[in-house]
Amino acid sequence: MSELNTASLVRDIKLLIIDALGLEDIGPDDIGDEQTLFGEGLGLDSVDALELGLAIQKKYGIKIDADAKDTRNHFTSVASLAAFVTAKQPA
Amino acid sequence: MNWIKLERLLLKALPARAICQAPALDHAQLHECALSVAAGLQARGINRLAVQLEDAADLAIALLGAWRAGVSVLLPSDLQPQTRQRWAGEVDLWLTDQPDDAQLNDFQQPPLSGAELDLDQCRLSLCTSGSSGEPKRIDKTLRQLANEVEALEQLWGTGLGEACIIGSVATQHIYGLLFRVLWPLCAGRPIVRRQLAFAEDLQRASREHPAFAWVASPALLKRMGDNLDWPAMSAVRRVFSSGGALPAEAAQRLKQRLQQWPTEILGSSETGGIAWRQGEPLWQPFAGVELSQDSDGALLVASPYLPVGRIEHTADAARIAADGRFELLGRLDRIVKLEEKRVSLPMLEQALVTHDWVAEARLGVVQENRASLGALLVLSESGLFALREHGRRSLTETLRQHLREHCEALALPRRWRLVRQLPLNSQGKLPQADIEALLIGDRPKAPEVLAQAQTDGEWHLQLNVPPDLAYFSGHFPKAPVLPGVVQVEWALNLGRQLLNLTGAFAGMEVLKFQQLVRPGDEIQLHLRFDAERGKLYFAYRNATATCSSGRILLGAPHA
Numbered sequence: 001m002s003e004l005n006t007a008s009l010v011r012d013i014k015l016l017i018i019d020a021l022g023l024e025d026i027g028p029d030d031i032g033d034e035q036t037l038f039g040e041g042l043g044l045d046s047v048d049a050l051e052l053g054l055a056i057q058k059k060y061g062i063k064i065d066a067d068a069k070d071t072r073n074h075f076t077s078v079a080s081l082a083a084f085v086t087a088k089q090p091a
Numbered sequence: 092m093n094w095i096k097l098e099r100l101l102l103k104a105l106p107a108r109a110i111c112q113a114p115a116l117d118h119a120q121l122h123e124c125a126l127s128v129a130a131g132l133q134a135r136g137i138n139r140l141a142v143q144l145e146d147a148a149d150l151a152i153a154l155l156g157a158w159r160a161g162v163s164v165l166l167p168s169d170l171q172p173q174t175r176q177r178w179a180g181e182v183d184l185w186l187t188d189q190p191d192d193a194q195l196n197d198f199q200q201p202p203l204s205g206a207e208l209d210l211d212q213c214r215l216s217l218c219t220s221g222s223s224g225e226p227k228r229i230d231k232t233l234r235q236l237a238n239e240v241e242a243l244e245q246l247w248g249t250g251l252g253e254a255c256i257i258g259s260v261a262t263q264h265i266y267g268l269l270f271r272v273l274w275p276l277c278a279g280r281p282i283v284r285r286q287l288a289f290a291e292d293l294q295r296a297s298r299e300h301p302a303f304a305w306v307a308s309p310a311l312l313k314r315m316g317d318n319l320d321w322p323a324m325s326a327v328r329r330v331f332s333s334g335g336a337l338p339a340e341a342a343q344r345l346k347q348r349l350q351q352w353p354t355e356i357l358g359s360s361e362t363g364g365i366a367w368r369q370g371e372p373l374w375q376p377f378a379g380v381e382l383s384q385d386s387d388g389a390l391l392v393a394s395p396y397l398p399v400g401r402i403e404h405t406a407d408a409a410r411i412a413a414d415g416r417f418e419l420l421g422r423l424d425r426i427v428k429l430e431e432k433r434v435s436l437p438m439l440e441q442a443l444v445t446h447d448w449v450a451e452a453r454l455g456v457v458q459e460n461r462a463s464l465g466a467l468l469v470l471s472e473s474g475l476f477a478l479r480e481h482g483r484r485s486l487t488e489t490l491r492q493h494l495r496e497h498c499e500a501l502a503l504p505r506r507w508r509l510v511r512q513l514p515l516n517s518q519g520k521l522p523q524a525d526i527e528a529l530l531i532g533d534r535p536k537a538p539e540v541l542a543q544a545q546t547d548g549e550w551h552l553q554l555n556v557p558p559d560l561a562y563f564s565g566h567f568p569k570a571p572v573l574p575g576v577v578q579v580e581w582a583l584n585l586g587r588q589l590l591n592l593t594g595a596f597a598g599m600e601v602l603k604f605q606q607l608v609r610p611g612d613e614i615q616l617h618l619r620f621d622a623e624r625g626k627l628y629f630a631y632r633n634a635t636a637t638c639s640s641g642r643i644l645l646g647a648p649h650a
């Protein structure tokens with residue numbers, strides 16, 4: 001994937017987070033690529049993680065493998081989510 | 092004072108006993124009018140009467156007359172078509188101030204004879220909005236009302252003496268009915284006929300009486316300003332407050348200005364009076380009120396103001412002290428569940444208000460993908476300052492941090508709405524459904540017009556720039572200012588409305604932006620239309636200088 005595409009995917013994911021979680025007063029530029037999304041950092045909680053999981057699967061037509069142990073690691077930051085989506089998407 | 096029991100008010104006429112002025116009415120006249128109404132109702136075969144009369148003395152006549160005739164009375168909360176329809180099946184006749192209904196002077200029959208009223212047969216129904224908003228009827232007997240006014244007289248009769256009773260609340264609800272009508276009638280205290288909703292009117296009425304007391308509500312008491320003659324008003328014998336919680340700050344201010352604490356009454360249409368307090372955190376139950384609690388901590392009330400044996404469940408959580416007085420801990424129906432976790436909205440509201448930036452706060456549930464909390468805030472001066480200097484996100488983030496000490500992350504409000512004042516309804520309440528509608532609604536895009544006047548073809552408008560204007564987020568979110576393009580749009584929209592301008596927007600001239608306009612500002616807008624040249628002149632001013640000005644060109648009016 002080209003750098004341009006990665007940048008646009010990262011931005012899309014930020015918009016998805018803002019939209020799916022109904023965040024107020026936050027624009028895509030306020031979320032750092034590597035910023036921790038949950039707990040400290042952006043302050044999202046476990047219910048947001050559930051919501052976000054659903055939104056990501058729906059938007060990108062991918063499945064989060066329920067049996068894999070490290071699934072939730074993909075949700076650490078926008079960058080890790082982008083990498084996850086890229087890896088899962090059909091080429 | 093010469094106390095007459097409620098059930099004996101129609102026994103004999105007492106011409107020397109004054110009731111009110113403007114027009115003057117004494118007890119003998121009241122006696123005769125009420126007994127005429129009784130005769131009229133009987134002649135018409137009325138059994139169930141709905142009454143809404145703005146004048147407290149007229150209401151007294153209607154009530155006593157109906158009871159004398161054995162007619163049960165319903166006091167509807169309003170006269171909206173829906174309300175009328177709701178009670179249509181339970182009412183034979185509507186007696187109101189409206190021309191299409193029966194009027195008090197329709198009943199000019201020869202009066203029935205004076206008689207004692209039956210405490211258990213005479214009935215009154217009050218209406219209140221249940222927590223769901225659905226109107227609810229609450230039935231009372233004359234005995235319950237009589238017990239309550241006697242308890243009030245025992246407590247405060249001596250101190251009130253011959254004070255004229257001046258009220259800012261409607262007599263349609265239990266508090267106004269007892270305090271403005273039934274209690275003074277029994278005590279022989281003069282009353283002011285009309286509900287005086289403004290402090291200035293209250294002051295004017297007070298000046299006309301050597302002794303006076305106020306039956307008021309928080310809606311009025313917390314908005315009494317420095318424009319009043321407080322030294323003169325401090326002669327007030329007692330200031331009653333009920334209908335909703337009086338903010339501690341408002342009580343404190345009254346104490347400073349009047350050298351006495353307001354007397355707060357806790358109660359509801361369902362329970363009648365429960366308790367009172369005056370400058371103390373704890374509530375003192377009225378005589379004969381027995382309190383207990385259910386397993387959730389909700390206050391249970393049994394009292395002589397309720398039917399015998401009835402235990403009324405309130406939605407108020409309380410802690411009862413050893414001496415029988417109690418502390419209120421907030422409403423239990425305002426404890427919500429978010430993702431299976433119980434969250435007390437009043438507790439979080441109190442926590443928000445302890446922050447310097449927050450004057451008032453109400454929380455509600457915002458149901459979107461997930462349920463989360465939203466906060467409706469009135470900012471303090473320093474809060475408004477913080478908003479102007481650092482922007483909305485910094486403000487809400489700071490408040491979220493502040494709340495973290497009081498609750499889990501899950502309960503932190505995600506939606507914020509900043510308002511100039513809480514939009515209380517006419518009963519001084521803000522129903523939960525209204526809070527939640529505001530939270531889910533969009534942020535405002537138009538100014539709030541506080542006043543408008545026209546002189547010599549020029550309009551002068553007083554505008555409030557809503558602190559939460561939607562445009563403040565896009566432009567310099569960290570230092571919100573009102574964008575010039577929005578100022579032009581407001582001028583054009585208001586100009587179109589007020590001056591009936593129809594021409595299409597065709598350009599602008601000599602635009603000047605000189606001073607920043609910021610959240611919460613009060614500004615004036617001057618508008619003038621030069622029809623010959625098709626130009627709308629506008630100028631925004633703050634207290635000291637012109638903020639912006641210009642001319643908007645309008646094309647030929649649309650055909």
